[in-house]
Amino acid sequence: MSKRELTKAEIEKLIELSIKAKDKAYCPYSKFHVGAALLDENGNWYTGVNVENASYGGAICAERTAFVKAISEGQRKFVAIGVSSDASEYTRPCGICRQFMIEFGEHLQIFLIKPDRSYLKVILKDLLPDHFKL
Amino acid sequence: MSKRELTKAEIEKLIELSIKAKDKAYCPYSKFHVGAALLDENGNWYTGVNVENASYGGAICAERTAFVKAISEGQRKFVAIGVSSDASEYTRPCGICRQFMIEFGEHLQIFLIKPDRSYLKVILKDLLPDHFKL
Amino acid sequence: MSKRELTKAEIEKLIELSIKAKDKAYCPYSKFHVGAALLDENGNWYTGVNVENASYGGAICAERTAFVKAISEGQRKFVAIGVSSDASEYTRPCGICRQFMIEFGEHLQIFLIKPDRSYLKVILKDLLPDHFKL
Amino acid sequence: MSKRELTKAEIEKLIELSIKAKDKAYCPYSKFHVGAALLDENGNWYTGVNVENASYGGAICAERTAFVKAISEGQRKFVAIGVSSDASEYTRPCGICRQFMIEFGEHLQIFLIKPDRSYLKVILKDLLPDHFKL
Ligand SMILES: [Zn+2]
Ligand SMILES: [Zn+2]
Ligand SMILES: [Zn+2]
Ligand SMILES: [Zn+2]
Numbered sequence: 001m002s003k004r005e006l007t008k009a010e011i012e013k014l015i016e017l018s019i020k021a022k023d024k025a026y027c028p029y030s031k032f033h034v035g036a037a038l039l040d041e042n043g044n045w046y047t048g049v050n051v052e053n054a055s056y057g058g059a060i061c062a063e064r065t066a067f068v069k070a071i072s073e074g075q076r077k078f079v080a081i082g083v084s085s086d087a088s089e090y091t092r093p094c095g096i097c098r099q100f101m102i103e104f105g106e107h108l109q110i111f112l113i114k115p116d117r118s119y120l121k122v123i124l125k126d127l128l129p130d131h132f133k134l
Numbered sequence: 135m136s137k138r139e140l141t142k143a144e145i146e147k148l149i150e151l152s153i154k155a156k157d158k159a160y161c162p163y164s165k166f167h168v169g170a171a172l173l174d175e176n177g178n179w180y181t182g183v184n185v186e187n188a189s190y191g192g193a194i195c196a197e198r199t200a201f202v203k204a205i206s207e208g209q210r211k212f213v214a215i216g217v218s219s220d221a222s223e224y225t226r227p228c229g230i231c232r233q234f235m236i237e238f239g240e241h242l243q244i245f246l247i248k249p250d251r252s253y254l255k256v257i258l259k260d261l262l263p264d265h266f267k268l
Numbered sequence: 269m270s271k272r273e274l275t276k277a278e279i280e281k282l283i284e285l286s287i288k289a290k291d292k293a294y295c296p297y298s299k300f301h302v303g304a305a306l307l308d309e310n311g312n313w314y315t316g317v318n319v320e321n322a323s324y325g326g327a328i329c330a331e332r333t334a335f336v337k338a339i340s341e342g343q344r345k346f347v348a349i350g351v352s353s354d355a356s357e358y359t360r361p362c363g364i365c366r367q368f369m370i371e372f373g374e375h376l377q378i379f380l381i382k383p384d385r386s387y388l389k390v391i392l393k394d395l396l397p398d399h400f401k402l
Numbered sequence: 403m404s405k406r407e408l409t410k411a412e413i414e415k416l417i418e419l420s421i422k423a424k425d426k427a428y429c430p431y432s433k434f435h436v437g438a439a440l441l442d443e444n445g446n447w448y449t450g451v452n453v454e455n456a457s458y459g460g461a462i463c464a465e466r467t468a469f470v471k472a473i474s475e476g477q478r479k480f481v482a483i484g485v486s487s488d489a490s491e492y493t494r495p496c497g498i499c500r501q502f503m504i505e506f507g508e509h510l511q512i513f514l515i516k517p518d519r520s521y522l523k524v525i526l527k528d529l530l531p532d533h534f535k536l
Pocket of ligand 1: 061062063093094095096097098457
């Protein structure tokens with residue numbers, strides 16, 4: 001599902017929201033700020049940040065934060081997510097987030113966004129080939 | 135911080151939101167619906183649900199969902215959270231959620247809510263005594 | 269590192285240990301038994317099973333179990349892991365495990381093993397392309 | 403179950419193994435070395451260390467490492483666990499580990515061990531009162 005292309009305005013908004021979200025990250029341990037913006041099939045937007053914990057294993061990434069926000073509002077179908085950090089290289093979703101997101105569809109478009117607003121689009125399926133099925 | 139008592143109206147709202155949130159739970163594996171409602175120190179409300187995954191370890195509980203929503207909006211201080219399920223016994227936060235929440239203060243008031251709207255108030259600190267510190 | 273081919277005897281042992289490990293799985297919630305066998309660069313073998321929890325998010329998969337066993341014994345370099353379940357289709361590592369394992373090298377050989385002992389070999393790098401880097 | 407007292411020799415071994423295990427910790431992110439030693443009801447010993455990940459949420463603590471080792475060997479009943487770090491204060495199990503361990507019994511004896519070998523004994527149940535039940 002959701003293979004439609006984003007409009008130029010939507011891409012601009014995805015970039016803008018992802019970059020702005022980053023400021024809200026709670027990352028006193030890694031100091032690595034990540035922001036995400038998620039667009040669902042109904043045109044709603046949700047932002048996310050990484051939320052860390054003194055027990056490192058308790059950390060929740062920006063992508064999962066954006067997803068649970070949307071899911072808790074009843075949404076289940078998604079078009080695209082933007083992921084932004086302060087790193088000079090693209091920050092890709094970790095395997096935990098890939099696993100979490102693919103539960104809701106493998107065609108999700110992922111926009112990796114650099115601080116200078118340049119981006120690279122990838123498809124979730126290509127980041128988690130042959131994913132685990134129960 | 136945040137030791138103030140909730141007003142009767144706030145308690146009513148906590149109960150109402152927690153119970154209603156439950157309907158949005160994504161729990162195809164456990165079929166165990168949990169809803170949460172979180173009140174921050176600025177008077178904002180955030181709801182949460184459990185979001186499960188084919189890889190069970192990827193699951194995020196309702197309490198953590200509510201927390202990351204609030205945190206991603208910039209909030210860091212919380213007054214109370216309500217937790218609701220369809221079980222006849224009170225559903226208490228799991229140890230993962232206790233660990234996650236205590237990062238933001240040990241005096242959080244937790245309202246355990248039954249389907250009939252009766253509730254039990256506990257304090258986070260009492261559910262996770264002598265918590266881990268890095 | 270560790271790109272050497274396994275001998276026929278090693279593959280047989282990987283299959284044997286993975287399948288046998290499965291019996292020890294603690295999976296009262298999913299009833300999905302998974303076994304793993306890990307071979308390190310020094311020729312040591314470690315088995316793993318999935319260990320579930322009433323709070324689903326607490327579950328640890330068979331692959332991670334095998335890895336932490338080896339790591340706690342001081343090992344850091346691995347050649348191959350076998351993964352076995354009772355499913356008729358190959359059971360692939362979830363994204364959480366892919367993320368966990370790639371910390372120790374992307375060239376790990378993964379043997380997906382069916383109950384009839386037939387197997388498919390994949391490389392970790394191909395299951396988690398362009399992995400997250402901090 | 404398992405409420406029996408440890409002998410003086412067993413306590414010495416618990417301390418010794420916990421402290422020695424620490425050296426094997428994989429903790430490049432936190433630099434916080436933790437070691438654990440677990441004694442099961444059949445008299446077997448298992449050690450554990452914390453194993454971290456570039457994606458912080460992937461970290462597995464020393465206590466859980468020791469547990470999955472034992473469980474993957476078929477053990478389900480435990481008497482005591484020792485937890486050791488280099489901190490001057492006692493390092494207590496995090497909420498994630500408390501949740502993980504209580505699945506196998508709430509009477510587990512936990513020995514918090516300082517570098518000088520002094521220790522404090524606590525019972526799991528007291529560290530995770532009224533734990534979550536599915
Ligand atoms: Zn992630
Ligand atoms: Zn929980
Ligand atoms: Zn896994
Ligand atoms: Zn822990």
